[in-house]
Amino acid sequence: MHPHVSQLTLEEKAGLLSGGSFWKTRAVDRLGIPSMVLTDGPHGVRYQREDSDHLGLFDSEPATSFPTASATGSSWDPELVEEMGRALGAESRAIGVNILLGPGVNMKRSPLCGRNFEYFGEDPLLAGVLGSAWVRGIQSQGVGASVKHYAANNQETDRMRVSAEVDERTLREIYLPAFERIVCETQPATIMCSYNKVNGVYASQNRWLLSDTLRGDWGFEGYVVSDWGAVVDPVAAVAAGLDLAMPGAGESVPESIVEAVRSGNLDEASVDTAVSNILTVHDRLLADRPAVTPDHAANHALARRIATESSVLLTNEGSILPLEAGQGGNIAVIGEFARTPRYQGAGSSHIKPTRLDDALSAIRAMSDREIGFAAGFSFDGADDSTLRAEAVELASRSEVVVLFLGLSDAEESEGFDRKNLLLPETQRLLVADVVAANPNVIVVLSNGGVVTLDGIAGVVPAVLEMWLGGQASGSAAAEILFGAAEPGGRLAETIPLALSHNPAHVNWPGSDGIVRYGEGVYIGYRWYDATDREVAFPFGYGLSYTRFEYSDLAVRVADRTVAQATVQVTIENTGARAGSDVVQVYVGDVESTVDRPARELKGFVKVHLEPGERRTVTIDLDDRAFAFWRQGSWVVEPGAFTIEVGSHSRSLPLREVIELEVPTPVIVPDRDSTVAEWADHPSGMKALREVLSHFGPAAEAMVGEETLQMVGSMPLRTMLTFAAQAAPETVDLDEIIESLLSEVQQAGPVPA
Ligand code: BGC
Numbered sequence: 001m002h003p004h005v006s007q008l009t010l011e012e013k014a015g016l017l018s019g020g021s022f023w024k025t026r027a028v029d030r031l032g033i034p035s036m037v038l039t040d041g042p043h044g045v046r047y048q049r050e051d052s053d054h055l056g057l058f059d060s061e062p063a064t065s066f067p068t069a070s071a072t073g074s075s076w077d078p079e080l081v082e083e084m085g086r087a088l089g090a091e092s093r094a095i096g097v098n099i100l101l102g103p104g105v106n107m108k109r110s111p112l113c114g115r116n117f118e119y120f121g122e123d124p125l126l127a128g129v130l131g132s133a134w135v136r137g138i139q140s141q142g143v144g145a146s147v148k149h150y151a152a153n154n155q156e157t158d159r160m161r162v163s164a165e166v167d168e169r170t171l172r173e174i175y176l177p178a179f180e181r182i183v184c185e186t187q188p189a190t191i192m193c194s195y196n197k198v199n200g201v202y203a204s205q206n207r208w209l210l211s212d213t214l215r216g217d218w219g220f221e222g223y224v225v226s227d228w229g230a231v232v233d234p235v236a237a238v239a240a241g242l243d244l245a246m247p248g249a250g251e252s253v254p255e256s257i258v259e260a261v262r263s264g265n266l267d268e269a270s271v272d273t274a275v276s277n278i279l280t281v282h283d284r285l286l287a288d289r290p291a292v293t294p295d296h297a298a299n300h301a302l303a304r305r306i307a308t309e310s311s312v313l314l315t316n317e318g319s320i321l322p323l324e325a326g327q328g329g330n331i332a333v334i335g336e337f338a339r340t341p342r343y344q345g346a347g348s349s350h351i352k353p354t355r356l357d358d359a360l361s362a363i364r365a366m367s368d369r370e371i372g373f374a375a376g377f378s379f380d381g382a383d384d385s386t387l388r389a390e391a392v393e394l395a396s397r398s399e400v401v402v403l404f405l406g407l408s409d410a411e412e413s414e415g416f417d418r419k420n421l422l423l424p425e426t427q428r429l430l431v432a433d434v435v436a437a438n439p440n441v442i443v444v445l446s447n448g449g450v451v452t453l454d455g456i457a458g459v460v461p462a463v464l465e466m467w468l469g470g471q472a473s474g475s476a477a478a479e480i481l482f483g484a485a486e487p488g489g490r491l492a493e494t495i496p497l498a499l500s501h502n503p504a505h506v507n508w509p510g511s512d513g514i515v516r517y518g519e520g521v522y523i524g525y526r527w528y529d530a531t532d533r534e535v536a537f538p539f540g541y542g543l544s545y546t547r548f549e550y551s552d553l554a555v556r557v558a559d560r561t562v563a564q565a566t567v568q569v570t571i572e573n574t575g576a577r578a579g580s581d582v583v584q585v586y587v588g589d590v591e592s593t594v595d596r597p598a599r600e601l602k603g604f605v606k607v608h609l610e611p612g613e614r615r616t617v618t619i620d621l622d623d624r625a626f627a628f629w630r631q632g633s634w635v636v637e638p639g640a641f642t643i644e645v646g647s648h649s650r651s652l653p654l655r656e657v658i659e660l661e662v663p664t665p666v667i668v669p670d671r672d673s674t675v676a677e678w679a680d681h682p683s684g685m686k687a688l689r690e691v692l693s694h695f696g697p698a699a700e701a702m703v704g705e706e707t708l709q710m711v712g713s714m715p716l717r718t719m720l721t722f723a724a725q726a727a728p729e730t731v732d733l734d735e736i737i738e739s740l741l742s743e744v745q746q747a748g749p750v751p752a
Helices: 003-007 010-016 069-075 078-095 124-139 168-175 177-186 207-217 234-240 252-262 268-287 296-310 359-366 385-396 425-437 473-481 525-530 675-680 684-693 697-701 716-724 733-747
Strands: 038-040 099-101 144-150 163-165 190-193 223-226 312-316 331-334 371-374 400-406 441-446 462-465 514-516 535-537 548-556 565-573 579-589 600-609 614-621 628-630 633-635 639-646 654-660
Touching: 003 268, 010 252, 010 268, 069 078, 069 124, 069 296, 078 099, 078 124, 078 296, 124 144, 124 168, 124 177, 124 600, 144 177, 168 177, 168 628, 177 207, 190 207, 207 234, 223 268, 234 252, 234 268, 252 268, 296 473, 331 359, 331 385, 359 371, 359 473, 371 385, 385 425, 400 425, 425 441, 441 473, 462 473, 548 579, 548 639, 548 654, 565 579, 565 600, 565 639, 579 614, 600 614, 675 684, 675 716, 684 697, 684 716, 684 733, 716 733
Parallel strands: 038 099, 099 144, 144 190, 163 514, 190 223, 331 371, 331 400, 400 441, 441 462
Antiparallel strands: 312 462, 548 565, 565 614, 579 600, 579 639, 628 633, 639 654
């Protein structure tokens, strides 16, 4: 317990459990407890000196606008993301921010989620590894992180009320592991609970989430802060494990907590624990204060490097890219986004950049070729036919066209979801007309959530996805176009051929306050693989300016009775340019008692290689790489597992099958377990047959070879009720069940 807890009055303690203002906690001057500043986040520091808001309406102090998470997710590069975390930490420290609200590690369940730009991707391992790196980076500067939004906040529609109805296995395997990894690896200062309900209970007052899982299972030592305005019942929230309700909303929260304690409706010990959690974290942040001076020029350069490392080259027919910067005919730069970049998302993460690079100026600065420009469309949705005609005219007299397309703030934002995956109609019309005038078109995209590329991919020779790439994304795009940098990103989410192919489609976005996660663990590529769907661009995919070959896969299992393996593989750059690729390792459980995805990403490493260079990389797989969640714990079943290695989820040229001889996990059956489940237990059936033998032959016949299949799905208690009717005398069923239970419990959950 923090030493100040015993010195504070109940009123002071209750006060510390909610904000003093929009971005600040309360101080207690007489004990020297300072007020601390928490602010957005996640891709830049949104520090507001004057009017405060969480919708991105009022201005904030200038800060580096780094690439958003949809970009950094595609970098697959934890070292780079950690570097970004350090830069964010330094900028936060310098401006007086103690806790930066991020990273966002929710899964991209549907590509329609308006806030997908703030999340890393559709795979929990990738999001967890990158989220951990982000937190390590920022916390190394004495600034706390706030990992959000915990949990199952995967849509904006009705986000403040909707109940995400998700089974526990799906939560444990898909929606929670990123949070779990970050907590276990980095002890983030805070976790931010989400607005929505999870299985009927608001996250802000969900004891299972905030206490049992977060602290009980994962050992979280920081504090839980509410999303801004997420607390519905402050007393229930504190009782469930919420520590700090934000923002400050006057005295109503402290008063209701004091009143609940006085009337015996809230245990004061819960208040003490929450105060102690908060003050302990704040002490740590105040003690841990390395000297930092942010270098905004260096951070701009870092933002550019991250943007190039995160950009995904989707197509490049005839190697049209990279372009020659020094010589060649006219280049037509078309699209309003080339002049007016869209580089960050709308909503609470919106910040004021220190600088802003636009692609048009960067292209002009980098190339000696003649560069023409036409806007092609406007952002206001007006009739763009004149702009389109000008663009077509420019395209027809140019050698090559670079066409900047994307989504605007009106099409994707925090607060609402997208309606479809298409680019706006005015842009699609523009593509068709420009291509007809000049087929040498390179499309450059700026968008947070993915767009389907009907009428674009396969029609134009090259498509480069820049995401919302931060304040330097314009110059980053120019570097890639001219080959001064490499498109280093790989997709962190599948681009489907059609919205209706998405696994969440029929359950999206729910109705009557409920959204059902009916697809279970089959999110993203797990679903497209299970249903043999063609996709536009698969998870993990992205082209390079060079080529890579994979060889010599060796999977070593030191001890088959332990679920661990070491994967070694050699990758060679067989092209003429330097470049990087992401070695991806997928694991599949060949035979399982539950339905499992054919393959799941369990390890990856980004490798940079000079032309002709070869490297052997090693990736360790621990027991979680083979496990699934069943009835309260992680289990690994013995048998065969596939290990597939390659450059994306649909290009896995190397494959090995390993056999694990781990002990068969045993479920101890109970009175509700079925006869089949009793039969699965090593001593369960023997004990059951023994009991039935006393009831006579008719009862015994119920579990004979031929009948077992028919009664297999009966719960034990039901089956015994029927069997007891054949008994020669009245039997005490409860007593019999108790004796059966004690027999199987002695065998224990783990067999010899
Ligand atoms: C968002 C959070 C953000 C908070 C403070 C909320 O509306 O969901 O992500 O950190 O506002 O701006």
